[in-house]
Amino acid sequence: MRLAGKKVGVALTGSFCTIPEVLPEIEKLVADGADVYPILSEKVATQNTRFGRAADIARRLEQITGKEPACTIQEVEPLGPGKVLDALVIAPCTGNTLAKLALGITDGPVLMAAKSTLRNGRPLILGISTNDALGANAKNLGILLNTRNVYMIPFGQDAPESKPNSLVSDMGLMVDTVVGALEGRQIQPLLVDRKRHAGYANLR
Numbered sequence: 001m002r003l004a005g006k007k008v009g010v011a012l013t014g015s016f017c018t019i020p021e022v023l024p025e026i027e028k029l030v031a032d033g034a035d036v037y038p039i040l041s042e043k044v045a046t047q048n049t050r051f052g053r054a055a056d057i058a059r060r061l062e063q064i065t066g067k068e069p070a071c072t073i074q075e076v077e078p079l080g081p082g083k084v085l086d087a088l089v090i091a092p093c094t095g096n097t098l099a100k101l102a103l104g105i106t107d108g109p110v111l112m113a114a115k116s117t118l119r120n121g122r123p124l125i126l127g128i129s130t131n132d133a134l135g136a137n138a139k140n141l142g143i144l145l146n147t148r149n150v151y152m153i154p155f156g157q158d159a160p161e162s163k164p165n166s167l168v169s170d171m172g173l174m175v176d177t178v179v180g181a182l183e184g185r186q187i188q189p190l191l192v193d194r195k196r197h198a199g200y201a202n203l204r
Contacts, residue, residue, distance in 0.1 A: 001031075001032050001033030002032050002033065002175075002179050003029065003032045003033040003034035003175070003178065003179065003182075004032075004033030005033065005035075006033065006034050006035065006086045006087065006182065007034070007035045007037065007084055007085050007086050008029055008034040008035070008036050008037070008085065008086060008087050008088070008089065008178060009036075009037040009038075009039055009079065009085045009087070009088040009089065009113055009117070010022075010026050010029065010036055010037070010038055010039065010065075010088075010089045010091065011038075011039035011040070011041070011088065011089065011090045011091075011109075011110040011113055011114075012038075012039070012040055012041065012044050012057070012061075012090075012091070012092065012110075013041040013043070013044060013090060013092060013093055013094045013096075013097045013110055014041055014043040014044055014047070014092075014094055014096075015092035015093075015094050015129035015130070016044075016047075016049040016051040016052070017051050017129075018091075018092035018129040018168065018171070019044070019051060019052065019057060019092065020051065020052070021171045022091050022092060022127065022171050022174075023057075023060060023061075023064070025091070025171050025172065025174040025175065026038075026061070026064050026065070026174075027064050028174070028175050029089075029174065029175055029178065030064060030065065032175055032179075034178075036064070036065040036067070037065070037067060037070070037079070037084070037085060038061040038062070038064075038065050038067055038068075038069040038070070039069060039070045039071075039076055039109055039110055039113050040057070040058065040061075040069045040070070040071045040109070040110075041097070041108055041109065041110045042071065042072075042108055042109070044057060045058065045069070045071040058071075070109055070113075071109060072109055073108065073109050073112045075109065076109045076110075076112050076113045076116075077112060077116075079113055079116055079117075080112075080113075080115070080116025080117075080119060080120065081116075083120050083122075085113075085116075085117055085120075085122060086122060086182065087117070087122055087123045087124070087125060087178055087181055087182055088113055088114060088117040088122070088123075088124050088125065089125040089126075089127065089153075089174065089178060090110060090114060090124070090125070090126050090127065091125075091126070091127025091129075091153060091169065091171060091174060092127055092128070092129035092168075092169075092171075093126045093127055093128045093129065093130075093169075094129065094130055095128075095130030095131065095132050095133065095136075095137045095140075097110060097111070098126070098128060098130060098133070098137055098140050098141060098144065099137055099140045101114060101126075101140070101144060102139075102140035102141075102143040102144055102147075103140070117149075118147075118149055118150075121149060122149065123149050123150075123151055123178075123181035123182060123184075124149060124150050124151070125151045125152070125153060125174075125177055125178055125181050126144065126150065126151070126152050126153065126169075127152075127153040127155075127169040127171055127174060127177075128141070128152070128153075128155055128167055128168065128169050129167075129168045129169065130166065130167060130168075131163055131165060131166040132165050132166075133155075133165060133166065133167035134157075134164065134165040134166070134167060135165035138165075141167075151177060151180065151181040151186050152169070152177070152186065152190060153169035153170065153171065153173050153174055153177045154169060154170050154173050154177070154187065154188075154189060154190050154191065154192045155167045155168060155169040155170065155190070155191070155192065155194070156168070156170070156191055156192045156193050156194035157194055158194040167194075168194050170192050170194065173187065173192075
């Protein structure tokens with residue numbers, strides 16, 4: 001198992017339509033030996049949508065990881081000083097979260113976990129899912145692509161005809177990206193074909 005003995009945080013933010021794609025990949029992290037620490041943004045922890053109920057998402061994560069998700073800044077704050085995590089994955093990572101990361105804003109549990117991970121010199125892995133990655137958020141994506149210890153789950157346009165600025169990571173590459181990040185390398189290719197996800201709702 002490639003991740004045996006590794007403690008990996010997995011934080012979910014509010015691209016609700018992408019969460020069903022992320023949950024099976026968290027199971028794969030566990031199957032590959034990772035000790036997974038689940039974290040939810042305040043929106044994911046509290047909002048019910050047509051893609052699922054908040055309580056059901058939290059319950060599923062607890063079933064997969066054996067841990068109750070951390071949902072507040074107070075709950076994730078000890079991860080930093082204790083240097084608990086070997087790596088942190090944010091997936092799905094919304095455009096809002098992407099922008100705040102690029103600008104150094106820490107106003108929620110996911111961003112607090114990201115800040116402490118980078119402070120400790122450990123890899124932060126982003127699985128983006130945003131409708132404005134090639135628009136207003138392009139500059140923020142560029143900043144993070146050039147930020148030390150930040151790695152990307154390879155991404156592509158999910159609906160280039162109807163949403164030309166939208167990018168979504170191929171979450172099926174999560175485990176490989178984490179393994180690579182822990183070795184200090186970005187897996188390639190970074191750009192992949194995501195046209196099969198053209199039916200995604202406009203919620204990112």
